[in-house]
Amino acid sequence: MHMEEQGSLAVNQLGYRSTDAKIAMITGEGGRFRLVDHASGAVVWQGDTIPAVDDQASGIKVSRGDFSVWSQPGTYRIESGEGHSSYPFVISDAVYEEAHQALLKAFYFFRCGMELEEKYAGPWKHAACHLTPALVYGEEPRRIDAWGGWHDAGDYGKYVVPGAKAVADLLLAYECYPQAFEGALPLPESDGVMPDVLHECRYELEWLLRMQDGESGGAYHKLTTLQFPGPDVMPEADTAELYISPISATATGCLAGVMAMAARVYTPHDAAFAASCLKAAEQAWAWLERHPEYPGFRNPAEVFTGEYGDEQDLDERYWAAAELYRTTGEARYHEAFRGFAGQNAFDKYELGWADMGGYGTISYLLSERENEPQLAARLLAGLQQRADELAAVSREDGFGISLRPEQYIWGSNMLVMNHAMLLLIADRLLGSQTYERCALEHVHYLFGANVVGMSYVTGLGSRPILHPHHRPSEGDGVEAPVPGLVSGGPNYGKQDEYAREHLADKAPAASFADVMESYATNEVTIYWNSPAVFVLSHFV
Template sequence: MNMEQQGSIAVNQLGYRNKDAKIARIAGEGNRRFRLVNHVSGEEVWQGQTLSAFEDAASGIMVSWGDFSAWEQPGTYRIEDEDGQSSYPFMISDVVYEEAHQALLKAFYYFRCGVELEEEYAGPWKHAPCHLTPALVYGEEPRRIDAKGGWHDAGDYGKYVAPGAKAVADLLLAYECYPTAFAEPLPLPESDGVMPDVLHECRYELEWMLRMQDSETGGVFHKLTTLQFPGPDVMPEEDHAELYITPVSATATGCFAGVMAMAARVYAAYDASFAAACLQAAERAWAWLELHPDYPGFRNPPEISTGEYGDEQDMDERYWAAAELYRTTGESRYHQAFQQFARQEAFDKYELGWADMGGYGTISYLMSEQEQDPELAVRLQAGLQQRAAELAAVSSRDGFGISLKPEQYIWGSNMLVMNHAMLLLIADRLSGSPAFERHALEHIHYLLGANVMGISYVTGLGTRSILYPHHRPSEGDGVEAPVPGLVSGGPNYGKQDDYAREHLAGRAPAASFADVMESYATNEVTIYWNSPAVFVLSHFI
C-alpha cells in the first residue's frame, strides 16, 4: 500500500535534529493547514500551511510540503492535517541518528560467514558457524582453497570480491572522514578499546579477500559460491552444498588492489604488519593488472547460476587502484597510470557502484596529500561539483526531496539514494562549503520513512519498518523480527521477480515496492546498500 492509498503523512520516523530543516510530505491536492502535535500529551504546539501541491513524477501522486523547521523544542511529535490524517511519531532532538548508525554498522556482523554468531553479540539472531569447507577452484579440480570468513553478500550466501570492496571502501572512507562517529563500541567479539569496531569489522572482510588472491599469479578470484542458490529458508550452517571459487577477473583484481592499498593506509596506525600485508597484496594485484591490460569480462561458468556481478569495463577499477596506490605509496608510476586512465572517456569518474568504481578513484586523488597534476585536479574537482549540483537540482524538484529521476528506481535504488547522498557530502567536504548538506539529509529522511510508501527501508528502525526482507537468515531463523539494521533494495520499476510483476503492475517507479520475502527485486538486502548509509549517517552524528 503506497502513501496515497494509506492516506498517511510521510516523515522520517526516527526524527529530526533540532536545527535541521523539517518537512512533512503530505499526499493530496491543493494546499492545507497542518499542525504539530505533542505525541504524549496530544497538545497542538505549532501550526502551519503547506506549499501548493504538485504532481511528483516518480511517485505518481500529488504531494505538498509541510515545513515545520521553525520548531526546535525537543520531544516526540506527530503531524496532523486538516482531514485528521496523522503521521507516525518522531523525535526532535540533538541525538537522533546515533542508534541508526550503530544498527547499520552492526549489520555487517550479522553478515559474517565462517564463524559462530554468539548470543552475546547477535542476540536472538545467533547461529552456528557456516561454510567452513575449502572451496574447489572451478575448472581446476581438485585444487581447493581455504577461503572461509568474510561477509555473505546479500540475501543469499555468496561472497563476491568487487561488491565487498565497495562495501569496505565506503566504511573506510567513513572512518577517514568522520573518525569520531565510530568512538562507541558496537560491541564485537574483537572490541578492544583501541582500534575502532568499524576497522575490526572491515578487517574480517579484508582477511577473506586476501585468501581470494591467487598465490600463483597475484590475480584475484571473482567470487565464492555454491553452484545454485540455496532454498529461501535455509540457514547458513545448513547450506552444505559444494563451494566453488570462480576464475580470476580483472574487475575483482582491480577492486582488490584499490581496497587493499586503502586498507594499508588506514590500518598502519593500528597494525603495521597487517597494513604491510595489505600493501604487498595490492602491489601483487597491480602487477597482474599490468600483465593483463586487455582481459575479458567475467561471465558465470555454465554450471553456476548464482550472482554474476559481470562487468565488461575494468578501466574504472584500474583507475581506482592507481589512485589508492599512489595516495598510499607516493610512487610516481602509480601517478602516471592514474593520469593515463583519467584521460579515458570510457567510464564515469563520479559513480560509486560496484560496477562503476570510478568515483572512488576521483575521491582518493582529490583527498590525497601527494603531489597532484594541477590541471587534472581542477578538472576532477569541477566535475565532482557539477555532478553534485545536478543531484541537488533533481532533489529540489522531487516530491520527496531526493535525487533519483523516475528511470533510476532500479534494482537496489536505495543504494543510489545513499550513493548520491554520499557524493553530495564529499563534494561539500572537498569544496569547503556545506552547499549540498541539506539535500543529503533529505535522502536520510527518505530512507527512514519520508517516502511514498510511508515505510522505513531499514529493518528495526522506525514505527513501520520492513519486516520481510529477502534474506535467508531472517526467513529461516525462527525469530519473528528480521535481523536488524538491514537496508532494503527499495522500489524497482523493473519488477524482475514474479511477485513484483504480478502485484506491482502499473505502479509508479517510487511505489514499485513490496515488503515480502518473495520480491527479491525490491526487498533484498546487501552489504553494499548498508555501507553508503553508514557513511552518510556518520556525517550527521
C-alpha cells in the first residue's frame, strides 16, 4: 500500500513512545480517523484530521491525524473514514531500542578484512576479504598494508573523509548519550568493560591510522580497486588489485579532527591507543600547516571508484583545529580556529562529508576549555538560527521534516538525519527542548511516515526496504538483506538508469525505488547510518 493511493495512511512503523507526539499522515482531504486496537479490532479513540495541505515535496494533498493524547501501551493501527488502514505499530516506552542496536550493528556488517562469523553475523556471515597490501597509485611499486576498516557503501571502497564523518557521529553519540550504549551488541571484541560502540569505532580508527603516510603525516584519500565489482560479487570474491590514491588535504584534515576526538574519548579506556591517536592528529596538523594551499582531490586517470572530491578544505581544517584545541587546550589551535571561524567560504553548521564545518562548531561549543565568549556566542546564535530555519521548514512540510523540495538529493536520508542531529545538539547547547519534537518527526519519517509508506531501514518496520544497492545483500544467497542499513532515500536527481526510466514523473519525495539497480535512491553507506545512530541515541 503506497501513500500515493488515495486514502492511504503512513505511520512510524516501529511505533511511538507513550508521551511523544503521535501523528498519522493521511492522503487527501482527511476527516474522521480512528485508533484501533490491532488484536481485538475495537476502536479505542477517534478524532478529526488537521486541515489538509498541498505538499510540494511529495506532490500530494496530505492531512495529519494527531492522536498524541492516547498513551496507553499496546499494538494499534489507524483507520480512515473510508476504511483504509495503516500498518500496525506499538505504543510503548521502548520503541527504539532494537532499531538503535541494529543501526549500530550495521557497522560490524560493513567490516572489511576479517571473517564475519555466524556467531555474530548470523546468516549474513562471509569470509575475510581485501587482505592484500595495496599499491600506492602513481609511485614506484610500493605497497601499504592498509587492511581493515569499514566498506563505505554498497561497494567495497574505503574512503578517509566519509569514514571520519561516520566515526565522528558515533563518538559524538557516545559523548552525548553514554547511557544509550550500555548493552552489548555483541561484537567479537565485546568485553563488558569498554562499550561496543568504541570497539566498533576502533576498528575503523585503526584503518585510518594505516592510511596516514608515516613520513609526511598526510592522509591518503582512499583505498579501492580501479573499478567497482559486479553487483552480486561478495567481498571475499573481489580480488582485483587494490590501489591507494594520493594524499589529499580534505582527508588529512578529517584524519586530524577524528583522531583528536578519539584521543579524548579513548583516554579513560585505553591510554596507549588514545596517545597514538593524538600523535597521528598532531602529525596530520603539521602536514596541513606545511600545505596551506593544496589542490582538491581528483580521481587518478584509471580510477573509477567514488571520488569524494572537494575543492574546499577550510571546513576540514576548522574542524581539526577545534578538536585539537578541545583535546589539548593548546593556544595555537585556538588561534587557528579563530582564523578559520572568521572566513565565510564554508558553512559552519553542515554535517556532510563535503562540508565538515558543523563538527568544528559543535566541538568548540561543547568544549569545556576557556574559549572566546564573543566567538562562542556568535557560533551559538548561528546554530540557533539554523535550527529555527529547519523547524520552520518542518512546520510547512506535509510530512513534518526539514527538507525543501530541492534537498531530495542523493542520500537525502543523510540530510534528514543530519538535520535531526543538529536540532538535538542545538537543544543541548541552548539548554532547551524546543527542537526535540521536530527531530522526532524526522525519525517517524525514516521509519515509514513518508509518502512512499516504507521504512527506509532494512529489517525494521512492517514494510522495510528489501533490495538495497549493497553487494553482500545481493550476493550472499540470503533472501533478507543485511539488517539495520539506512537507504539513501528519495533522490530527485534520478542519476541511475532505473530511476530515469521508472521515476521520471515522480515528485522529489516520491522519487524512490526499492530495487538493487537504483543506486541513486537505494544505496546504503556508513555515513547515512551514523547520524541515525546519533539521533536514536537521544530517544532510547
